[in-house]
Amino acid sequence: MIDLETAQPAPEPRLGSRNDIVRSHFSVRDLLSEATVALTARPARTLLTALGTILGVAALVATLGLAKTAGNQVVSRFNELEATRVLVEPQDRQQGRNNRQVSVIPFDAGDRLRRLNGVAAAGTKSEVGVDGLVRSVPVVDPLGQNEFQIPVLSVSPGIFDAVRATIETGRVFDDGHNERGDNVVVLGPGAARRLNITRVDNSPAIFIGDDSFAVIGILRDVEREPDMLNAIMVVDGYARERLSLFAPAEVHIEVEIGAADLIGTQAALALAPDSPDQLKVGLPSSPRGVRSGVQGDLNSLFLILGGVSLLVGAIGIANVTLVSVLERTGEIGLRRALGATRRHIAAQFLFESGALGALAGLIGTSVGILTVVAVSATKSWTPVLDSWLPFGAPILGAIIGLIAGTYPAWKASATEPISALRSGT
Amino acid sequence: MTASIADSGPPPPSNSTADIVVELDEVSREFPGNPPVRALDGASLAIQRGDYVAIIGPSGSGKSTLLHLLGLLDEPTHGVYRLDGIDTRDLTESDRAGLRSSRIGFVFQSFHLLGHRTTVENVMLAEVYRPGTRSTRRKRAEDALRQVGLGHRLDAYPTTLSGGERQRVAVARALVGEPSLLLADEPTGNLDSVTSAQILDLFDDLHHSGLTLAVITHDEDVSERAERKVRINDGTLTEVFR
Numbered sequence: 146m147i148d149l150e151t152a153q154p155a156p157e158p159r160l161g162s163r164n165d166i167v168r169s170h171f172s173v174r175d176l177l178s179e180a181t182v183a184l185t186a187r188p189a190r191t192l193l194t195a196l197g198t199i200l201g202v203a204a205l206v207a208t209l210g211l212a213k214t215a216g217n218q219v220v221s222r223f224n225e226l227e228a229t230r231v232l233v234e235p236q237d238r239q240q241g242r243n244n245r246q247v248s249v250i251p252f253d254a255g256d257r258l259r260r261l262n263g264v265a266a267a268g269t270k271s272e273v274g275v276d277g278l279v280r281s282v283p284v285v286d287p288l289g290q291n292e293f294q295i296p297v298l299s300v301s302p303g304i305f306d307a308v309r310a311t312i313e314t315g316r317v318f319d320d321g322h323n324e325r326g327d328n329v330v331v332l333g334p335g336a337a338r339r340l341n342i343t344r345v346d347n348s349p350a351i352f353i354g355d356d357s358f359a360v361i362g363i364l365r366d367v368e369r370e371p372d373m374l375n376a377i378m379v380v381d382g383y384a385r386e387r388l389s390l391f392a393p394a395e396v397h398i399e400v401e402i403g404a405a406d407l408i409g410t411q412a413a414l415a416l417a418p419d420s421p422d423q424l425k426v427g428l429p430s431s432p433r434g435v436r437s438g439v440q441g442d443l444n445s446l447f448l449i450l451g452g453v454s455l456l457v458g459a460i461g462i463a464n465v466t467l468v469s470v471l472e473r474t475g476e477i478g479l480r481r482a483l484g485a486t487r488r489h490i491a492a493q494f495l496f497e498s499g500a501l502g503a504l505a506g507l508i509g510t511s512v513g514i515l516t517v518v519a520v521s522a523t524k525s526w527t528p529v530l531d532s533w534l535p536f537g538a539p540i541l542g543a544i545i546g547l548i549a550g551t552y553p554a555w556k557a558s559a560t561e562p563i564s565a566l567r568s569g570t
Numbered sequence: 571m572t573a574s575i576a577d578s579g580p581p582p583p584s585n586s587t588a589d590i591v592v593e594l595d596e597v598s599r600e601f602p603g604n605p606p607v608r609a610l611d612g613a614s615l616a617i618q619r620g621d622y623v624a625i626i627g628p629s630g631s632g633k634s635t636l637l638h639l640l641g642l643l644d645e646p647t648h649g650v651y652r653l654d655g656i657d658t659r660d661l662t663e664s665d666r667a668g669l670r671s672s673r674i675g676f677v678f679q680s681f682h683l684l685g686h687r688t689t690v691e692n693v694m695l696a697e698v699y700r701p702g703t704r705s706t707r708r709k710r711a712e713d714a715l716r717q718v719g720l721g722h723r724l725d726a727y728p729t730t731l732s733g734g735e736r737q738r739v740a741v742a743r744a745l746v747g748e749p750s751l752l753l754a755d756e757p758t759g760n761l762d763s764v765t766s767a768q769i770l771d772l773f774d775d776l777h778h779s780g781l782t783l784a785v786i787t788h789d790e791d792v793s794e795r796a797e798r799k800v801r802i803n804d805g806t807l808t809e810v811f812r
């Protein structure tokens with residue numbers, strides 16, 4: 146048997162005051178190893194405790210990943226429409242003296258552009274102001290019930306292909322209409338409904354103010370420029386002479402796939418060789434808006450699902466940690482007797498639940514990513530994942546663990562050592 | 571032949587107590603209630619360094635209450651308790667935790683070993699809250715286990731140990747880091763007479779090597795092995811002289 150007094154160096158001075166007290170201390174490394182021992186002592190139980198959070202994080206990662214991946218598919222469908230579209234407008238839409246737009250776009254813009262390699266269709270479109278209302282019968286009804294305020298657009302014949310319009314009935318303008326400045330109109334489907342015109346084989350006429358027009362066609366749909374759906378289209382040649390349209394407001398170009406950038410650099414020069422910098426060429430942004438809207442809907446639905454599973458997971462961790470605090474009452478009493486302060490006890494349980502949450506987050510992230518990859522494989526999609534997700538999700542798990550462990554940790558630290566020791570181990 | 575300690579004159583002043591580990595001066599502990607329970611009533615006691623004191627008394631007499639006070643797990647409602655000359659009245663909770671960690675070793679009736687840790691890990695737990703001990707902790711724990719005769723069971727789990735062996739692990743845990751005072755509450759309460767004797771032999775050895783021991787028991791055999799005997803009855807302490 147080793148003699149205590151001689152085997153060890155002389156003990157430090159035992160007597161004195163408070164200043165001689167060596168405060169107890171719980172180092173981070175000890176905290177880590179204690180938590181590791183506690184979590185690995187019963188691995189099956191640890192895994193089951195973490196299961197809710199694992200599923201929650203997995204659901205979150207999988208849904209975010211799938212939303213992103215699916216959103217990407219939606220995007221590529223929009224992209225085809227967007228990538229073949231070029232719009233030319235006057236720079237900054239400067240207003241002239243008569244409050245009229247100064248535009249250097251020529252009326253033969255469509256013809257000039259069609260000569261460029263890569264342009265599939267091109268046409269001009271302008272809003273025009275008309276005096277008076279629109280009606281489909283010659284007689285003015287004193288009650289005004291068959292007179293309507295309908296927007297009137299002046300277009301060139303090429304516009305219909307450029308905006309991917311389809312025809313319900315009749316036909317659209319040809320170059321002859323444009324050159325002669327004929328009194329002819331094409332109706333958007335909305336305008337046709339309001340004017341109660343469904344067919345053109347009986348040569349219907351409409352009246353804009355006092356002028357009468359022959360309706361030669363009704364559109365079915367317009368993929369781009371939805372304002373044409375509810376408008377009456379007159380031909381540029383007419384608007385130029387009779388509605389004093391000074392210059393077209395916009396040029397719409399349908400380009401071959403991949404030609405947008407090339408046409409973008411050439412269009413301004415082709416339209417205004419003297420002052421190309423007065424024209425603005427660009428891709429419209431509206432499809433992007435549609436895209437983010439679609440993604441937003443998907444994401445919020447998926448996020449709610451993931452959030453609910455995480456809440457369930459957090460309750461699971463809180464519940465089991467609380468049970469384990471009760472089970473380990475004897476251990477808590479022992480640790481207090483060995484010199485742990487309340488704070489050390491709280492830190493231990495909080496760290497354990499935080500580590501458990503982080504572990505769950507890590508496993509859940511892996512499961513979630515595997516799910517995204519698997520689903521993408523079956524749908525032959527390209528899996529897409531935000532780069533912060535693999536790092537953010539375990540941190541989210543740790544935060545959930547910490548929140549879930551707060552009450553149990555407080556409960557553990559409030560345990561009185563005497564009654565805890567009485568409870569046995 | 572008993573004499574009250576309180577009758578043997580006032581306790582010595584604290585500045586001349588160089589070798590006194592425990593000094594209780596008219597200490598009372600009252601539990602609130604209707605009527606309040608006075609588990610300890612004006613107890614005075616001095617334990618010199620190297621003393622081996624047995625505290626005996628019937629059930630409900632206040633033995634555990636006294637041990638909790640001595641172990642700084644509880645505070646007196648009246649009186650002064652000095653440990654190693656330090657007045658424990660004006661200590662913070664963290665000071666008291668520090669004193670428990672560095673100067674007191676506990677041995678409990680029910681051992682209080684953690685089932686998922688080996689014996690050496692259980693002993694190492696004693697130093698988790700002691701600063702600067704980490705790197706040499708395992709070696710000291712192994713030394714302590716050899717000292718209690720368990721050098722061959724370092725990596726055994728408590729469930730595979732006999733009751734006597736478990737209690738020896740608990741003693742090793744209390745010894746590691748050389749406490750000023752080893753407190754044991756019914757250390758043989760869960761053991762048969764043979765293994766009890768082993769523990770008592772161990773206590774004798776520790777006593778001879780200079781350790782200060784206070785052992786609470788209601789077992790006369792246990793108290794006979796001690797150098798001093800203090801009887802507690804209804805919260806009142808009396809030294810038993812033989």
Ligand SMILES: Nc1ncnc2c1ncn2[C@@H]1O[C@H](COP(=O)(O)OP(=O)(O)OP(=O)(O)O)[C@@H](O)[C@H]1O
Nearest residue numbers: 601607609627628629630631632633634635636788
């Ligand atoms: N927390 C408490 N609240 C109220 N009364 C208490 C409390 N703790 C102890 N007591 C009372 O104080 C008295 C002394 O109790 P204590 O536990 O010290 O006895 P003991 O001598 O250790 O008994 P045993 O040998 O049965 O363990 C008993 O009457 C007990 O009921």
Ligand SMILES: [Mg+2]
Nearest residue numbers: 633634635755
């Ligand atoms: Mg008791």
